[in-house]
Amino acid sequence: MDFSFTEEQQMLQDSVQKFVRDNYDFETRRELLASDRGYSSENWNLFAELGWLTVPFREEDGGFGGSAVDLMVMMEELGRAMVLEPFVPTAVIAGGLISELGTDDQKRELLPRIMGGELQLACAISEPGSRFNLANVATRAEAQGEKVILSGSKVAVLNGSHADQLLVVARSAGSQLERNGISVYLVDAGAPGVKRHGYTNVDGHGAAAIDFDAVEVSSAACLGAPGEAYAALEKVVDRATVAVASEAVGALDSLLQKTVEYSKTRNQFGVPIGTFQALQHRMADMFIECQLARSIVMMAAMKLDSSAGDDEKAKAVSAAKSRLGRAIFKVGQEAIQLHGGIGITDELDVAHLFKRVTAIETLFGNTDYHTRRFASL
Amino acid sequence: MDFSFTEEQQMLQDSVQKFVRDNYDFETRRELLASDRGYSSENWNLFAELGWLTVPFREEDGGFGGSAVDLMVMMEELGRAMVLEPFVPTAVIAGGLISELGTDDQKRELLPRIMGGELQLACAISEPGSRFNLANVATRAEAQGEKVILSGSKVAVLNGSHADQLLVVARSAGSQLERNGISVYLVDAGAPGVKRHGYTNVDGHGAAAIDFDAVEVSSAACLGAPGEAYAALEKVVDRATVAVASEAVGALDSLLQKTVEYSKTRNQFGVPIGTFQALQHRMADMFIECQLARSIVMMAAMKLDSSAGDDEKAKAVSAAKSRLGRAIFKVGQEAIQLHGGIGITDELDVAHLFKRVTAIETLFGNTDYHTRRFASL
């Protein structure tokens, strides 16, 4: 058992901290939000140059090492500054699926382009009514000779509007709730029959609802063997869950820090509001929530990297996301409440942190979902 | 709609307030607790003289009027002083069942003796494993000619060790969880085959586990028609629920009041602890809980007396008990915490109030049970 960072992790942390300090103040971020893409392609290229896009990948695939703790270190710092670039959709989820499921040829073809910053990807998982159940897939993949025809509707596709290529989770066999028969296909975002309806989420991140209307792909577009994708999908989504959870840990820390600072400067009744004991104890409660969230997310990342079995890993991730969810409600709401009116304006970074962590509470399964998943494993 | 007390209710309240002021200070109560019976027979006679034992009964049966609001008014005052005399088991539950189910002869025989203070009763309802489900009755009542043979085990029989007679809920037909086939029999506490194991509950109230080993009673000992008792049992238990809930409302008020008073006199760090804003706001939260509990228990009492249908009445009672349960945990725990060490000693009335309200949280269905019952109705 060991709780210290490796030298590489320490360097990674320093590197991300330097980037957000130099490139991601609140005003710069507001400009990005207002831009067409909603994030900066220059930043993305910089991520590639700095080697960050290699972080989720194994060394044998040309990556940094790919541990969950590496991801955690990086995401936490990105979370503090609410970085908008689609690192999780492209590198963690899509990259992760290619890494887990892809043939050697597919990996050789795609992974270097991801790590080089040349490829934006999105993974179409959820469907209307599927909620957080990864096995609930109605989108069909029908084989027709060497072709496969994809039909169905996907929602909440992160980075869906800007991705060059899409990974589509579709059912090549089995009934709607079955784990068997699920496949992942690589589809060109501009392919005939792909209808993207792009929008921005409340946290400023881009997403899309995408209809696949008899979209034709080659059978070679399937990542690995057809019908066998469920386990990898669950594993990759668990890893993405730890990534956004780590991001939230950073964001919650920011919320706490900004609230404490504000309470020291905001005067009411002739004194800083931070001198009111009722508010002090509530900030202490926020601190406790932040520390518990950090501890359990760290636990989950460490478990993913450990020799534990699949169920134990899944259980650790659900424990973390569930506990984090409670911290998100508590710390987020208290940060706004203690800021008072100014806290609910779009002018203040606190409101944006609050929106991002609230979105993360839902992403990849909300508190209640993960509490039950924990109990069921 | 009308929220004012009648003149009779006002007088009843005054009468109980005077009694507890004159007869029920904490030291007197401690002596009663230490006595063999655990309550005072003189007090019981006084209850009869003052007419309190007529409160639960209809005017046509010689009672005071029998409204749930009457009961509420009385129980709240008894609750403030943690009165130990078994008013609920004898007058509200047993008396209520006789009143609801009994034949005219049975009422004429029994009700005047209850109202006169001559009879102590207990109702044996719960069984091992039945939890709060009134239809879960395994105790059998087998007809043998003019006789009925009762066999089974009862637990948590309030006032069971001192009652002169027992009302036994038994199954004369049907399977264990069925509502049909449930009857109530009047049994002499000293009848052959009745084995009482008396004990004191954590709140100082007497109770008993009672085994019925082929106890023989006359078929005339059945209250009303055999097999038809469930609806009346549910109704009477709902009324008893409002009675103990009202008692808890009084006790919670006492807990709040004593906590606020203590906080004004207990000095730490050179000032009364009641000047610490963190504690002040927690006392404000206790006050809010007390008011919400009071409001919803009042609602339930008013609904029981209204023209609402059975389900709406049951739903109102469950709403009240559920909300009260949350108030009990919150106010009780905070009262102890704010008192600090002295609060957990047997010396202080606060600990006794805490124990009583905690017991009430369980009585006739805990918070969770009533939340679901509310949702299911």
Place this chain on the structure above:
Amino acid sequence: MNADFTKEELAFQHEVRNFLESEFPADIRDKVDRNIRLSKEDIVRWQKILNRQGWMAPNWPEEYGGTGWTPTQKYIFNQEMGRIGAPEPVAFGVKMVAPVILAYGSEAQKQRFLPDILESNVWWCQGYSEPNAGSDLASLKTTAVRDGDHYVVNGTKTWNTLGQYADWIFCLVRTDNTAKKQEGISFLLIDMASPGIKVNPIVLMDGSPEVNEVVFDNVRVPIENLIGEENKGWTYAKVLLTHERTNIARVPYTKRRVNELKSAAASRADGSGGSLADDPSFASKVAELEIDLLALEYAELRTLAAVTVGKAPGPESSILKIVGTEVAQKADELFLEVADYDALPFVPEQFEAGFTGAALGDGYLASTALDYFNHRKVSIYGGSNEIQKNIICKAVLGL
């Protein structure tokens, strides 16, 4: 004590319900049902209908156009309005400035201002808060300096709700800098068309165009627009804040939200073949919310009953503010749970009349995150919940 309505009360309920069913405009009702933002015109049109019926100002004395209703009737009226989703009249005129004018204004002021409020000819907004005077309202710095028969007003008011529509603003202004902070404040009515007033919109985190900053730069206000005595404004505002707590708990509104929540959950897939409403743990959370709401409703009814027998509602009504906002915010949280990913898209224009883009997700649910964000305000405004607790501690518990 009696929970049943009397025959008269039942008849009144029937009357209100019939009126609302027939007179609440279908197009506005449809917007409410679809969660489309109402326009100023919608609001004014509906208020004029209410006024034609004589029900615009139940809280006013009958001689000035009030209804003369009992507290139970007011309760019934609010229940029925909430049931159908009919909006209450905007509070700033009828519920906030009017009671002050009624209690402390001159007869001339009453004649000049009240009819236009009743008839919705003039839209009022509130000028209390300032950037540095939030919970500590009395520390406000906007000054009104006497200059002949005018006051000259300078300063900045904030959290001004719907000020973009307003014709008039009622303000607390400082008329004496030398007195204790509560004692140098006056209550002034100001025409928003006066030269020197600038309204700057404040964008909230949900993107809603709801609140503003109002800047006063040497605005000249005739002295006849002063209510009551100079330097007594704090007392006027405070007395009214304590007494005018009708429907502060917003039970009818939250009841409607909870009903919408339950029907949304009933038609919402749980992802595993069932409906969310059948999920026992979700059902328990909804039940707790309904139970809280019931407790709140009876707490409010008890307060109303106390008023009936002549008692002032008193600081206990701070409970209604605290619990009313907490319950409403809890409903928002449960909506988030129902909506899952459909809560997330930020397309505020889809809630504006005339939006023709493709709807995202389950129509109604697509506003849930925005509602959750927007409603964080309710525990902050109107005297933050922390201030309400201070009031309970001081005035009720004697701490």
Place this chain on the structure above:
Amino acid sequence: MNADFTKEELAFQHEVRNFLESEFPADIRDKVDRNIRLSKEDIVRWQKILNRQGWMAPNWPEEYGGTGWTPTQKYIFNQEMGRIGAPEPVAFGVKMVAPVILAYGSEAQKQRFLPDILESNVWWCQGYSEPNAGSDLASLKTTAVRDGDHYVVNGTKTWNTLGQYADWIFCLVRTDNTAKKQEGISFLLIDMASPGIKVNPIVLMDGSPEVNEVVFDNVRVPIENLIGEENKGWTYAKVLLTHERTNIARVPYTKRRVNELKSAAASRADGSGGSLADDPSFASKVAELEIDLLALEYAELRTLAAVTVGKAPGPESSILKIVGTEVAQKADELFLEVADYDALPFVPEQFEAGFTGAALGDGYLASTALDYFNHRKVSIYGGSNEIQKNIICKAVLGL
């Protein structure tokens, strides 16, 4: 970062588990399993077994009998002790007075007192709190006045746990009335057999014979029983309070409680034909508790890791106290829910060895209300949770 135990750590875990399985006396284990109160003899017997193994004082320096374990080894040891239900050594000697003697005592004091602690020959108790000095511990009033080569001690100590068994007591006493309140306090060791000491039991609300008041009436204490310098006692006590937080979160204990809770729920009827463990809403509550415990465990491990790399655990460890007690109390609440009516009987003697009366209800569950009552203390003692929050505010958040 690595969650896996090393090969050496796994071997150590194996060694500890084997030792406990074979050496933890079966009769004591049976009492623990049946929730029977342990006698003084039970406790001393078990501590002597631990000491024979050399594991009595993992927190001491090796030269005085400590184990030299890494923080991970200590963690493993605590986990294994908790798993089997083996009680930790009573803290007052080995964990509370000993570290003070080790850090600030003279060599003579170390030689005199430490071996008897290690060998459980002397039972220590604590004399910190006083009736009027609770959270404000430094306001204590018990005086020690120098008289020749003795101190004469007068005053009253309270919340003295298991003092009825104690041979010695360590006290904070006031030796200078003129100094600031923290600066006139000394740390004194007192033989409980000294004339003038009276131990009065305090009955707690669960009826347990656990705490006492200790009255000192002109008790003469040799000056060689003073630890360190006169008037420096507060510093000694405080430094140790901050550093000696091993296992303050009591994770292994609560883990065991949660496992007992789950097995109780599994065998408990829900009243409608099923088992309580299958009830989804109850299962969610248990899951939340387990998750909280996991978060707490890793918060503690992070603190231990910080200690390993030489950092003081610091005021963040106040979290461990707060959350550790809250989680334990939540488990008590869920036990109440499992036990329903079986929680209520008050028959404390059924938890004493040799009780022969009829058991009431489901044996183990019959203590649940008493546990719930008794454990209210944990958020009060050892620096109340309010004091811990004050520490966080001041030392961590800079408020």
